[in-house]
Amino acid sequence: MLEIKNISKIYGKEIAKVVALNNVSLRVNEGDFIAIMGPSGSGKSTLLNIIGGLEYPSSGEVILDGKRIDNLDEKDFVDIRRRKIAYVFQQYHLFPSLTALENVMLPLTFCGTEKGEEKALETLKEVGLEGRAEHKPSQLSGGEQQRVAIARALVNSPSLLLADEPTGNMDQKMGREILGLFYRLNKDGRSIVMVTHNPEIAGHAKEIIVLQDGQIADKISQKGGRQ
Amino acid sequence: MRLYQMVVKDITRRKKRVLYASVGVVIGVATIVAVLTIALAGETSINSQLEKYGANLMVMPAISNIDVGLGGLSLGTLAVGENRIPEDKLPEIREITDGLIREARGIKAEGNIATIAPKLYVNAEINGTSVVVAGVDPQEEHKLKTWWRVSKGRYLQTPDEALVGATVAELLKFNVGDRIALNGREITIAGILEETGSNEDYQVFVPIETVQEAFDKEGLVSSIDIRALCSACPTTEIASAINGKIPGVRAVAVKQIAETEMGMLEKINRFLLALAGITLAVGCFGVVNTMMTSVHERIKDIGIMKAVGASRNQIVKIFLYEAIIIGVAGGFLGYVAGTLLAYIVGPLIFGGVAVSYVPQYFLPSLVLATFVAIIATVYPAFRASKIKVADSFRSL
Ligand SMILES: Nc1ncnc2c1ncn2[C@@H]1O[C@H](COP(=O)(O)OP(=O)(O)OP(=O)(O)O)[C@@H](O)[C@H]1O
Numbered sequence: 001m002l003e004i005k006n007i008s009k010i011y012g013k014e015i016a017k018v019v020a021l022n023n024v025s026l027r028v029n030e031g032d033f034i035a036i037m038g039p040s041g042s043g044k045s046t047l048l049n050i051i052g053g054l055e056y057p058s059s060g061e062v063i064l065d066g067k068r069i070d071n072l073d074e075k076d077f078v079d080i081r082r083r084k085i086a087y088v089f090q091q092y093h094l095f096p097s098l099t100a101l102e103n104v105m106l107p108l109t110f111c112g113t114e115k116g117e118e119k120a121l122e123t124l125k126e127v128g129l130e131g132r133a134e135h136k137p138s139q140l141s142g143g144e145q146q147r148v149a150i151a152r153a154l155v156n157s158p159s160l161l162l163a164d165e166p167t168g169n170m171d172q173k174m175g176r177e178i179l180g181l182f183y184r185l186n187k188d189g190r191s192i193v194m195v196t197h198n199p200e201i202a203g204h205a206k207e208i209i210v211l212q213d214g215q216i217a218d219k220i221s222q223k224g225g226r227q
Numbered sequence: 228m229r230l231y232q233m234v235v236k237d238i239t240r241r242k243k244r245v246l247y248a249s250v251g252v253v254i255g256v257a258t259i260v261a262v263l264t265i266a267l268a269g270e271t272s273i274n275s276q277l278e279k280y281g282a283n284l285m286v287m288p289a290i291s292n293i294d295v296g297l298g299g300l301s302l303g304t305l306a307v308g309e310n311r312i313p314e315d316k317l318p319e320i321r322e323i324t325d326g327l328i329r330e331a332r333g334i335k336a337e338g339n340i341a342t343i344a345p346k347l348y349v350n351a352e353i354n355g356t357s358v359v360v361a362g363v364d365p366q367e368e369h370k371l372k373t374w375w376r377v378s379k380g381r382y383l384q385t386p387d388e389a390l391v392g393a394t395v396a397e398l399l400k401f402n403v404g405d406r407i408a409l410n411g412r413e414i415t416i417a418g419i420l421e422e423t424g425s426n427e428d429y430q431v432f433v434p435i436e437t438v439q440e441a442f443d444k445e446g447l448v449s450s451i452d453i454r455a456l457c458s459a460c461p462t463t464e465i466a467s468a469i470n471g472k473i474p475g476v477r478a479v480a481v482k483q484i485a486e487t488e489m490g491m492l493e494k495i496n497r498f499l500l501a502l503a504g505i506t507l508a509v510g511c512f513g514v515v516n517t518m519m520t521s522v523h524e525r526i527k528d529i530g531i532m533k534a535v536g537a538s539r540n541q542i543v544k545i546f547l548y549e550a551i552i553i554g555v556a557g558g559f560l561g562y563v564a565g566t567l568l569a570y571i572v573g574p575l576i577f578g579g580v581a582v583s584y585v586p587q588y589f590l591p592s593l594v595l596a597t598f599v600a601i602i603a604t605v606y607p608a609f610r611a612s613k614i615k616v617a618d619s620f621r622s623l
């Protein structure tokens with residue numbers, strides 16, 4: 001469903017030049033669960049951002065469902081963010097003034113869906129938070145906040161879910177819970193690409209990609225992932 | 228949930244921050260409203276004082292007084308020339324005055340137009356005290372002194388009656404019905420005037436014929452007050468026409484006197500208006516500044532909104548709604564604060580002038596505040612919405 005071909009990303013110029021990605025190619029098929037690992041600064045976030053259209057590559061192609069999207073302008077990308085690719089961040093990035101339910105409804109609001117409440121509640125239920133709908137993010141634990149963020153990403157039923165260290169801010173127990181959630185979502189048919197430092201979490205993926213200095217150093221296939 | 232509903236929810240839960248963002252609007256609008264309200268109060272007081280002059284023109288005997296002085300040193304005044312005006316000049320004065328008003332206003336109708344009130348001032352000894360007695364034409368004087376209120380008794384009706392100023396009545400313990408001798412002629416006190424705060428409080432008003440007879444001044448008047456009864460009447464032209472055609476008198480338009488007397492107040496007022504203009508500019512600048520800062524502080528929010536599917540249009544719209552709410556709230560608060568400020572500061576500037584709130588400033592306050600808030604928000608928001616999501620997270 002998604003393919004990136006010979007992607008490079010260079011930040012800055014001349015003396016300040018940083019090659020964040022160097023000629024990276026990758027395929028994400030339907031139902032995939034890919035974990036991206038690698039040392040800090042190896043280009044993991046950059047890669048994920050380019051896949052999600054949060055950043056443009058310096059060269060190379062990003063092809064989604066047979067169509068190039070790396071050269072799309074803002075306007076056309078809005079549609080992809082609304083329907084196909086959703087993002088989960090390490091810092092959750094919820095709006096503190098809105099309740100869990102309202103945060104989840106936000107993507108529906110941007111899509112112009114007026115009566116999104118039912119759908120949003122349903123999605124909150126899917127992440128096990130139906131009892132916290134009226135809570136503000138500040139009244140929720142880190143794991144719960146991340147689940148709200150995941151519900152927000154899921155509410156428009158995207159086919160690809162991108163997550164940048166989604167468990168980076170929580171302890172192991174909570175991290176496992178979140179991972180379990182991703183695992184279930186993947187089993188239900190969603191493709192997932194996740195950046196993580198945690199080998200245990202990566203171990204659950206179907207494929208591990210190891211980045212090093214902006215290049216793919218290793219690809220490890222784990223048929224079906226570890227249960 | 229619609230976009231504006233989300234903005235309203237968001238804003239009502241971030242009251243403090245929104246209030247902070249609107250501080251600039253409030254201060255700007257408050258200063259402008261305060262300055263304009265004070266300026267208007269000043270102007271109203273100038274106009275009402277002009278109104279109090281009653282007459283638009285004064286006719287006096289020519290060269291009645293000369294200021295005597297050496298260099299800048301005043302040695303008092305010296306009366307020179309004829310001290311009274313012959314009464315038979317009155318019809319001529321009326322003819323000139325009414326004629327010029329007719330011409331200026333295109334009036335065809337016959338009959339008297341201007342109020343022409345002759346006066347004869349004499350000093351009289353009443354109950355052993357020296358008092359200024361003013362002989363007046365009761366009808367014309369009544370039309371001229373619109374602010375007169377008779378507190379006790381009634382207005383002048385018959386020749387042998389007197390209307391007494393408030394202070395005289397108090398000092399000499401006059402009551403309605405008391406009889407007083409005016410140079411041997413006995414008259415009755417018909418009424419006592421309410422205090423006016425002018426020298427009228429120290430005078431006794433008696434029909435002019437009575438005064439002329441009692442003091443042997445038949446056919447003479449001291450001065451003539453003319454009220455043209457229209458603000459656009461050519462008083463200066465009338466004055467020069469009278470001066471040119473009638474020898475022995477000197478006519479002055481009160482406007483000319485008032486202008487110098489009111490000059491100071493006018494200057495303060497003009498200064499305030501200039502201040503209002505500057506405030507407007509500074510206020511707008513302040514608003515633009517705070518609002519731009521608040522947009523900038525929310526770059527990350529803009530990134531998140533984009534990441535979850537907001538278009539640039541929607542982001543601009545969100546800030547537009549916010550600007551409207553901030554503008555209306557800030558305009559309202561600013562109007563109230565500015566009016567309060569005017570009530571406190573106004574009397575200090577214009578010496579006890581009565582400041583009153585100006586409802587006509589309310590709507591413009593809201594409109595101006597909203598307009599400035601929109602300009603100050605939407606443009607930076609439009610620019611900020613260009614940012615790449617990844618960069619917006621890094622910006623903090
Ligand atoms: N906007 C930018 N400008 C300049 N250099 C950048 C920018 N973003 C990233 N980089 C550089 O690109 C390289 C890759 O960054 P990236 O954030 O992708 O690393 P990462 O693998 O996600 O690291 P971490 O595990 O610490 O999150 C780093 O050397 C980083 O300093």
Ligand SMILES: [Mg+2]
Nearest residue numbers: 044045046164
């Ligand atoms: Mg990273």
